[in-house]
Amino acid sequence: MADYLSYMDQLNEAERIRAPDTPESLIGRLAALPAAWDMLDDYGLDVYSKQIVGRVATTAEVRDRRGRPMVTGVNFGSQDYLSLASHPAVMKAATDAIERYGVHVGGSAALMGNCAPSWLLEKQLCDWLQLSDCSLFPTGWGAGYGAIRALVRPRDHIVIDRLSHASLHEGARAATRHVHVFNHLSLESLERQLKLVRERSANVGILVVTESLFSMDSDVPDLRAHQELARRYGATLMVDMAHDLGSMGANGLGALEQQDMLGKVDVVMGSFSKTFTSNGGFVACNSPGLKLAIRFGCGPHTFSNAMSPAQASVVLKNLEIVRSSEGAHRRALLQRNSVALRKVVADAGTPAMGIPSAVVPVPMGSTGRCRMVSRFISEGGAVCNAVEYPAVPREGARLRLQVMADHALEDIELFRGIYTRALAQADAALAAFGCSEALGEDAGEPYDSALAPLSTIDPVLQAEI
Numbered sequence: 280m281a282d283y284l285s286y287m288d289q290l291n292e293a294e295r296i297r298a299p300d301t302p303e304s305l306i307g308r309l310a311a312l313p314a315a316w317d318m319l320d321d322y323g324l325d326v327y328s329k330q331i332v333g334r335v336a337t338t339a340e341v342r343d344r345r346g347r348p349m350v351t352g353v354n355f356g357s358q359d360y361l362s363l364a365s366h367p368a369v370m371k372a373a374t375d376a377i378e379r380y381g382v383h384v385g386g387s388a389a390l391m392g393n394c395a396p397s398w399l400l401e402k403q404l405c406d407w408l409q410l411s412d413c414s415l416f417p418t419g420w421g422a423g424y425g426a427i428r429a430l431v432r433p434r435d436h437i438v439i440d441r442l443s444h445a446s447l448h449e450g451a452r453a454a455t456r457h458v459h460v461f462n463h464l465s466l467e468s469l470e471r472q473l474k475l476v477r478e479r480s481a482n483v484g485i486l487v488v489t490e491s492l493f494s495m496d497s498d499v500p501d502l503r504a505h506q507e508l509a510r511r512y513g514a515t516l517m518v519d520m521a522h523d524l525g526s527m528g529a530n531g532l533g534a535l536e537q538q539d540m541l542g543k544v545d546v547v548m549g550s551f552s553k554t555f556t557s558n559g560g561f562v563a564c565n566s567p568g569l570k571l572a573i574r575f576g577c578g579p580h581t582f583s584n585a586m587s588p589a590q591a592s593v594v595l596k597n598l599e600i601v602r603s604s605e606g607a608h609r610r611a612l613l614q615r616n617s618v619a620l621r622k623v624v625a626d627a628g629t630p631a632m633g634i635p636s637a638v639v640p641v642p643m644g645s646t647g648r649c650r651m652v653s654r655f656i657s658e659g660g661a662v663c664n665a666v667e668y669p670a671v672p673r674e675g676a677r678l679r680l681q682v683m684a685d686h687a688l689e690d691i692e693l694f695r696g697i698y699t700r701a702l703a704q705a706d707a708a709l710a711a712f713g714c715s716e717a718l719g720e721d722a723g724e725p726y727d728s729a730l731a732p733l734s735t736i737d738p739v740l741q742a743e744i
């Protein structure tokens with residue numbers, strides 16, 4: 280789709296050259312998009328508009344962009360890592376909070392939007408993370424973007440891991456034009472960039488940005504070495520803990536805990552949208568100054584409505600569970616499931632990337648193959664997500680399977696058959712289109728290789744609209 284958008288831009292550019300005196304219509308130039316998108320829909324190749332019907336759970340009912348039934352099946356596409364989204368105690372915390380506080384705080388944190396549960400949540404996060412100050416944000420996206428904007432001035436420099444989340448890259452580009460990208464996880468590349476900046480200027484501020492578990496690759500940086508390098512070059516380190524906080528580590532504190540770096544990283548941030556089953560995010564550090572700078576000069580905190588009391592109460596309850604023996608048990612189940620799912624995809628000849636975590640990324644090569652496999656997984660009765668350029672490199676498209684603590688091993692075994700069939704069906708369909716991406720000699724043999732619109736495969740889909 281990124282390529283299609285840039286193709287449309289090229290057409291528009293050609294039109295601008297052809298008719299230099301005609302003003303370009305910002306809305307008009309998007310007119311071709313719906314027809315192309317509808318076609319993707321019809322062939323089951325729109326992987327970015329799925330909607331879930333009912334609760335997030337290990338099975339899900341999913342509809343497409345136009346509300347047509349797509350699949351009801353085993354769900355490897357949700358970020359409810361410890362299966363807490365429908366936990367009775369968590370749901371009760373939400374309803375109790377609504378009963379007590381209503382549904383809305385009616386302001387940003389700077390305008391009375393903090394409430395009793397969010398104040399308590401900030402305190403508890405400080406205690407857990409062993410840091411003195413914490414600020415909440417309405418989204419994790421805003422936390423990453425906002426922390427960078429609050430820390431970095433236009434004269435400062437940012438050195439950022441290539442695969443960092445979009446919120447971090449966008450925050451970096453908005454904060455300064457001095458953004459340097461280092462190769463993913465590479466300490467040599469990080470040091471090279473730091474050295475170059477310092478050689479040019481002894482006194483500029485530098486922010487180093489990375490994540491503690493990268494969700495596109497399921498891999499982890501050496502955080503101690505990152506922090507040491509940052510100190511050596513007079514830089515500040517910021518780590519995004521969105522994916523491992525709560526879901527990994529003996530006490531749920533992720534790679535920071537596993538690397539004995541708790542309370543030792545300059546700035547940490549996270550999102551509640553995975554393990555903590557709520558919208559929201561946080562930034563924590565040992566600096567009351569940063570907390571106040573965020574309060575008054577950070578768009579997504581200062582000028583955006585604060586988390587609601589129910590959201591803060593949900594996160595508080597989740598935090599209690601995450602820190603309890605139940606949390607440890609759920610993390611163990613999650614880890615077991617991740618290992619089992621990784622074995623399933625490896626047995627099918629497509630080993631997952633990285634280490635066992637809630638995210639199981641499976642490389643598919645081209646975007647086309649990835650979407651095709653994803654379509655046949657849906658048809659087979661399972662749900663998962665796909666990621667492609669520009670979120671990952673070209674030819675680096677991958678399925679992003681996400682496991683939950685409540686998946687049974689039977690769910691994962693069920694996926695084995697669905698996945699193996701989907702790979703063969705996708706490669707057969709691609710071969711029928713003359714694409715040379717089919718893997719393995721027998722790919723495509725047992726299946727009808729002509730790709731038909733979904734409506735001709737399953738008329739029930741149409742009937743149910």
Ligand SMILES: Cc1ncc(COP(=O)(O)O)c(C=O)c1O
Nearest residue numbers: 418419420444521550551552559
């Ligand atoms: C690494 C990382 N940081 C930040 C975010 C943004 O979090 P949220 O969904 O809470 O806005 C995400 C979520 O996709 C993420 O994966």
